[in-house]
Amino acid sequence: MSGQGGSGIPFPAGWREVPMGAVAYKPSTLLHTGSWRLGLKPVVDEEKCTGCGMCHLYCPDGAIRLVDGKARVDYTYCKGCGICAEECPSDAISMVEE
């Protein structure tokens, strides 16, 4: 698994320490799925971006959101699928080599 394990509760843990039942006990935000990208990343042209927010609604990973009215990619999580670039109504996003 890529990304940090996080502080606090150890993983893997001994049988006396695992939280009971089958609880998942760390947030997946600790997993930096940005490392999945295969050489292409989305780049936002802020001049073309109208802040419509569609990219945020289409992204499977919540890796692009509006900040101060403009789309901003969170490269920590972006898997590089390209949906945002494909769908942007203003053609403001392009997939470029890293």
Add this chain to the structure above:
Amino acid sequence: MVVEQKVIGMTGDEAIAYAVKQVEPHVVAAYPITPQTIIVERFSEYVADGEVRTEFVPVESEHSALSACVGAAATGARAFTATASQGLALMWEILYVASGLRLPIVMAIVNRALSAPINIHCDHSDTMGARDSGWIQLYCENSQEAYDTTIQAWRIAEHPDVRLPVMVNIDGFVLSHTLEDVRVLPDEVVKKFVGEPSVPKVRIEVPADGGGTKVVEVDYKLDPWAPYPLTMGAFAMYDSYFEYKRQQEEAMKAALRVVEEVGREYGELTGRYYGLIHTHQIEDADVVVVGLGSAMGTASVAVDELRREGHKVGLLRIRCFRPFPAEKIREALRGVKAVAIMDRAMSFGGPGGPVYTEIAAALYTERERPLLVNYIYGLGGRDISVADFKKVLLETLEVAEKGEVVEHMRYVGLRG
């Protein structure tokens, strides 16, 4: 101090329904199957008459019955269901889910044979097939015990050292449909005995403000008003699954102690004490008959008659089959020469029936062990009488005398 109890004539099914009414769980989700039907019918009458505030869910299958109980128990609520035979077989996968999720569900099983051929009468093949599922299994001898054990079941299941689901087993038709005098506690006493449902705490890591994570303690339940959400029933890879199972085993070990503790407390209240096993006339016995369920009542009559004739025989009824009370059984059988182990289920192709195999394993570490003879009886509701038990005990006395077992596995009441 023993509380005053009134006597009601009830069948085993009715006694269980009455106990559940007094406990008043949040959810009863059940599907009818002979011979459990009266439990569910009687309970739905209580619901329809407003005697309980329980939500009754008439599910479309037993698999959904236990699944609904899992959902309900996951919210921290009390959940109950009942089934038998094919119904238990249908919910088999969910048994493991319930115990793996450590949900204190209580389920009454009205022991009935498994198809094929289809048979609606008593044997233990249904629950014996589930003995590895991580559920606590208690077998009752009569309707009084059915009532008493159902009430104790919640205390055992919800105990913080246990947190495992409990099966309360009664023999189909023999107990479920036979009228007995049952002493019942007043409603408030039952409510006080089971108390409020409790939920353990778990430590989880949640996102912290400003990035990173922090460790918090939350209740182990689905609670949309809790400050932090819980994810239950997650996916464990090979790097973590084993530890969860070891934890469950530890809970089972603790249950040995808890079943006795709760049985003792219940005894203070009612005058009827319960433990892991029940023995009758074994102090100086050369030969002991061991088994589960209602047939042991019949066996005790045979034991008394043979004692009057001068034979040194005794009886051991296993009440708590899971967790298996190995130490207690070893103690009880110390010094006994031969044991007739009664199995009301087959383990096809196995070295013996389930009870035989487990007792043999428990005794293996003893330097001096009694001779063991396995008797398969009562399959599909085949009746077993006092005379049958006397024959079994006399045969076992012969084995004790001869000092060797020629036929390990015998059948009682089998034609041909």
Add this chain to the structure above:
Amino acid sequence: MVSGRKARRITLKDVLARRDLLYSGHRACAGCVSLTVIRQALKAVERPTIAVSPTGCAEVTTSIIPYTSWGIPWIHSAFENAAATAAGIEAAFRAMKRMGQVKEIPDIIVFGGDGGTVDIGFQALSGAAERGHDFLYVLYDNEAYMNTGIQRSGATSKYAWTTTSPAGTVIPGKPQWRKPIALIMVEHRIPYVATASPSEPMDLINKIRRGLDAEGPAFIHVICPCPRGWRFDPSKGIEVARLAVQTCAFPLWEARWEDGQLEFKLTGTSLAIAKKPELKKPVEEYLRPQGRFRHLFEPEKREDLIADIQAGVDAEWAYLLKRAGLA
């Protein structure tokens, strides 16, 4: 009775201001539209909410111990029992409310895949719908058992390639039509049933909200193109969903039962097509971008099979128009 709660329409502005209740870092494939759908759906959460999932893509990718992507309480118990588990949760809160232990019953939302809903999970779904539990079941339909490796389900499109309905020389993909699960749920006479597509997010989000607000069982069938299983570039998932709607292969509608009367409406692009039939695209435009239909085009174009699919789409479209009173 449909809506006991007065809810105003959720706007894009509302949605963009709401934080994600599905955390990033989940393990779904790049371009997984099923998880896009869950993200969109969770934008409709406005009350205390509990989620349930059966075994499937959405469950496994969001809950590998020790990591969870769920920002609301969530449970997975088994494959075929999501609706039964949800029913138990609902029953527990009903009882707790009756006993004065909670003030209100939370919203309960199930996210189930087509395998766990249309096939193995159908019994539990039908039973829970018949009993009238108050919950919303969202079917994220990627048209196969994707989690286990793209095996066909009752929801797989006709002639689609899957690993258990391969496009061979004798049999060209799945021989059967899709099980019309949403229409089946309409016939359960439950308060709210709808279909939705992630290509029209505001339509989807508002339907989710209406489903949650409905008093009783609600069911929403969402089309979720799967880049791995349907064989297209991960960037095309939303476009494929859009084409499904534009060709009427997956029309958008909603149905409510009130006082024994069925109110049936087309929505979004489907309503636009109903009003202007020339907008309807030939189904071939939907099939062509998908590798799972490649055998309909190569090595030679199978006009007969494509025509068969078109006929099926047209028949269903005509049926829906009639039901909506627009034929």
